[in-house]
Amino acid sequence: MGVDISDLVEARKVALADLSGRSIAIDAFNTLYQFLSMIRQPDGTPLMDRDGRVTSHLSGLFYRSAALLELGIKPVYVFDGKPPELKRKTIEERRAAKEEAEREWKKALVEGDLKRALSKASRTAKLDSDMIEESLSLLDALGIPWIRAPSEGEAQMSHMVRKGDVWAGASQDFDAILFGAPNLVRNLTLAGKRRLPSGKTVDVSPEVIELADVLSRLEVSREQLVDMAILMGTDFNDGVRGIGPKKAYALIKRLGSLEDVRAEGKVLVPDEFEEVRRIFLEPEVTDVYSLEWDMVDHEGVRKVMCDKHSFSVDRIDAVLAKVLAKSDASAQRSLDSWS
């Protein structure tokens, strides 16, 4: 999902602890979906409470946010608002793909093929409004600020990084780079040992991608990078058949812009390109938000996690104790607040 420009960017691997003291805006939907697809039993069944409600997203949100707080990293979660009209097709396609995966998961279970079941199940993740509300109350209890974006969450978080209110955005997608975030962190909420749906484990470490670095390496402007993305296909338009990162880069490098590509007449530029460009370059964002990290409300966390969703009190308490021990250090600012 999002635009895959991984071939065009170079990421710098960092240790999670290196990000201590930084404030980071996290793409909430992207992250919650990650938790929902990863936190599953070997047969693909998600984590559930005693009433059979899915709790994978809460488990991920709690343990990962706590780990960030403990390291002195200050997260703020940015939720999607109303998607742009052009995204509707992508959303429909995703829904259809999930239904298909759901059918295949069940089939694999019947056939007893666990590996295939887990792999399919991880693609069925659905986030409903109750799950979002629970996530928000957990964040409130953890003292972590959250923001509902007017439209795309990644656009909002990139806006906040550009303004300097937070140091970086965090998402697995690269779209934040197109939205102009100077710093993007990938793998923030999945650093550590991870089991892939295939059953293999990999060691994942966070990586930082800098917009300035991407642009200077490719010697293009952000506008040109967006034009390249449009050729490759984004969440808001289908790409041109047969054009991947390398060809898109070569075309824009040679001709300059999508207008020039269209004028040359060899490649059929998507009709809606000007509107897609506007989504990336002049997105709908808000300046109305406050970034305040409060003390952890121990009781509040227990209520959401243990009382409502059957998490073990001992395990939740143990994690909270570590966070509380650390919270005094959060008064220390980082120099990034002034750069």
Place this chain on the structure above:
Amino acid sequence: MFQAKARADILKEVVNVVSTLVDEAKFSVNSDGLSLKAVDPAHIAMVDLSLAKDAFEEFKADEAEIGLDIDKLSQFLKLARADDIVDIKHDEDKRRLNIVVGDITRRMSLIDTTGMSDPKVPSLSLPASLTVNVDDLVQGIRASETVSDHIALLASPESFEMTCEGDMDQVNWKKAKKDMESLEAPSSVRSLFPLEYFANMLKAVPSGSSVTMHLGNDYPVRVEFKIAGGKGDVRYLLAPRIESGD
């Protein structure tokens, strides 16, 4: 190309300045001298150092970046007496720095500097500035270290103060304007800093020299001083702690 000869005490001063913040650092050399910008892993403090070529006995360099393990360098320099001349040569092919002290040659492998980008130096407008003797400051710091892990710096038109408040005890160090080399503060300003960082910065200042500090309200402090007998400039930046309501 980079080759130079320098007195060991000058190199030790450089290492002291840098090692307070980072274990590995990227030095830039060019025909004018040597410089470095680095920020500590938590991004709480930054150092900006430059050493003119006449701080060296001999100095020849084309533009180059040299990544060094500061700890290794520091250990090796301990073998040298203050007035020993240290001979340094960059071996580009083998990616090493060859350092000679007396009869010993140390070939030190360099660290990869790709991905070590220069930190952006924040532009700050800091209303108050003052200059004092570092030895006086270090005394005030010593008195504070047992009391708390942070220290407040206060500048007013009349005086400069450092205050350290623990749970039970308090230390106050104060100098009137007339007892300082200079003090310019249009109004009173105050910022709180992590003591360990601040103390380590001041301990890197050559004894007996002057330190200039620029201060604001809940703003980073800029600490400036000379090394290498006036031929090197150091600027430290340190981010403040922001006091919570309680």
